[in-house]
Amino acid sequence: MKSAEEILAAIKTALPEAGVELVPNPSPSAQHSLRLDPAHALAVASFLRNDPELALDYCSNATGVDWPGKEITEKVKVTKVVDGVETIVEETVKRVQAGYLEAVYHLYSMKHAHREIAGPVVLRMRTVNRTDQVELPSLTPVWRSAEFQEREIFDLFGIVFTGHPDLRRILMWDGFEDHPMRRDYVDPDDFEYEPTPHDEVLKRAEQHKANTGVTA
Amino acid sequence: MAVEPDLKIELGKQGVFVTTISEIYNWGRKNSVWPMQFGLACCAIEMIATTMARYDLARFGAEVFRPSPRQADLMIISGTITKKMAPQVVRLYNQMAEPKYVIAMGACAISGGPFKQGYNVLKGIDRYIPVDVHIPGCPPRPEALIHAFMTLQARIDAQPLTGGDRPRHLDADAQGLFPVPEQGAHDLEPPVNRLVWPLPAPSTSGKPTGSCE
Numbered sequence: 001m002k003s004a005e006e007i008l009a010a011i012k013t014a015l016p017e018a019g020v021e022l023v024p025n026p027s028p029s030a031q032h033s034l035r036l037d038p039a040h041a042l043a044v045a046s047f048l049r050n051d052p053e054l055a056l057d058y059c060s061n062a063t064g065v066d067w068p069g070k071e072i073t074e075k076v077k078v079t080k081v082v083d084g085v086e087t088i089v090e091e092t093v094k095r096v097q098a099g100y101l102e103a104v105y106h107l108y109s110m111k112h113a114h115r116e117i118a119g120p121v122v123l124r125m126r127t128v129n130r131t132d133q134v135e136l137p138s139l140t141p142v143w144r145s146a147e148f149q150e151r152e153i154f155d156l157f158g159i160v161f162t163g164h165p166d167l168r169r170i171l172m173w174d175g176f177e178d179h180p181m182r183r184d185y186v187d188p189d190d191f192e193y194e195p196t197p198h199d200e201v202l203k204r205a206e207q208h209k210a211n212t213g214v215t216a
Numbered sequence: 217m218a219v220e221p222d223l224k225i226e227l228g229k230q231g232v233f234v235t236t237i238s239e240i241y242n243w244g245r246k247n248s249v250w251p252m253q254f255g256l257a258c259c260a261i262e263m264i265a266t267t268m269a270r271y272d273l274a275r276f277g278a279e280v281f282r283p284s285p286r287q288a289d290l291m292i293i294s295g296t297i298t299k300k301m302a303p304q305v306v307r308l309y310n311q312m313a314e315p316k317y318v319i320a321m322g323a324c325a326i327s328g329g330p331f332k333q334g335y336n337v338l339k340g341i342d343r344y345i346p347v348d349v350h351i352p353g354c355p356p357r358p359e360a361l362i363h364a365f366m367t368l369q370a371r372i373d374a375q376p377l378t379g380g381d382r383p384r385h386l387d388a389d390a391q392g393l394f395p396v397p398e399q400g401a402h403d404l405e406p407p408v409n410r411l412v413w414p415l416p417a418p419s420t421s422g423k424p425t426g427s428c429e
């Protein structure tokens with residue numbers, strides 16, 4: 001099986017304008033992934049499946065990740081003129097990193113009989129933000145097995161897959177409005193009766209008591 | 217009116233069989249309970265095992281599992297009730313003819329079990345319909361289900377046919393239909409039927425009940 005770097009090089013040769021990036025994984029597993037530009041994702045996906053060398057014909061898994069926006073505090077060194085002398089001063093800078101949603105696909109090749117042990121080829125796509133620009137191209141036209149899993153991502157994370165043949169909620173009911181796997185999801189306050197509360201549940205039970213004034 | 221047990225035995229020796237209407241009526245009812253053929257999750261596998269040759273629930277008269285609520289009088293809630301499924305469970309219960317009974321089998325059916333804090337699982341079916349017997353366990357053994365079934369039989373046997381404790385089908389004013397919850401934007405609406413699931417009694421310490429202090 002080819003490494004992520006080799007696959008990246010192959011994509012760059014075949015589709016020079018595709019805008020694929022390597023997302024390194026610094027952990028010992030070193031399972032690097034390829035981040036696709038949503039605009040060219042379908043072309044890259046078709047290439048990965050159809051190229052005889054790669055023949056990644058099997059998408060075993062598709063899932064979502066929620067990356068909420070966060071404030072990052074960084075120390076930067078800046079050169080300043082203090083009392084007429086140029087000195088290097090450390091300054092603390094805060095910046096807000098916008099959140100986004102991510103879809104992750106795991107690919108194998110049946111043709112080349114990839115083993116689980118070699119790890120899958122991992123693709124990622126990111127939305128622009130978490131609120132109103134949450135569209136990503138569906139990869140179901142390329143890998144049929146992604147159909148239900150993309151529906152699940154749509155249901156639980158709220159990523160809208162354009163080009164999906166049947167994008168409906170799959171686990172929750174149609175009238176449901178939230179996306180339960182998002183990190184800022186608040187589940188309904190039914191903590192009125194918790195026989196053995198502890199940790200988070202104890203907090204929620206006490207919160208419920210404060211909200212409703214009902215002691216349980 | 218009950219018959220003196222000694223007198224009954226004495227008469228039996230003479231070849232005279234004495235009984236009361238309620239006794240023979242309840243004897244018939246308790247020995248031909250027809251459960252509904254309906255499983256929700258892993259507990260259903262144990263329920264199926266209970267009906268098979270090794271455990272053989274048929275010995276207790278609950279042999280015919282019926283695939284239609286119209287022909288069943290026992291609902292065994294065997295498994296996790298997701299919030300997506302809960303309205304259907306209540307609707308099926310409403311469609312059963314009186315007299316009808318409910319066994320909540322396993323931790324999930326009682327309280328949500330291992331999935332209690334999940335966004336998609338109902339915290340126990342007794343929030344919407346009255347339950348006669350609860351079985352703890354995850355999953356309960358087939359023996360536990362048989363025990364629950366025998367408990368239910370004892371309950372049926374003890375039901376008087378007149379008076380305030382009479383079964384619902386003999387009480388014209390009794391509540392027979394239970395409101396089916398709607399699937400709302402964030403949760404089931406209403407989240408609980410207060411008529412069957414009143415708030416637990418307030419604890420004296422002012423803390424949530426059972427907190428380990």
Ligand code: SF4
Pocket residue numbers: 257258259260294295296321322323324325329330353354355356
């Ligand atoms: S109680 Fe345990 S065995 Fe039964 S449905 Fe729930 S998780 Fe499955």
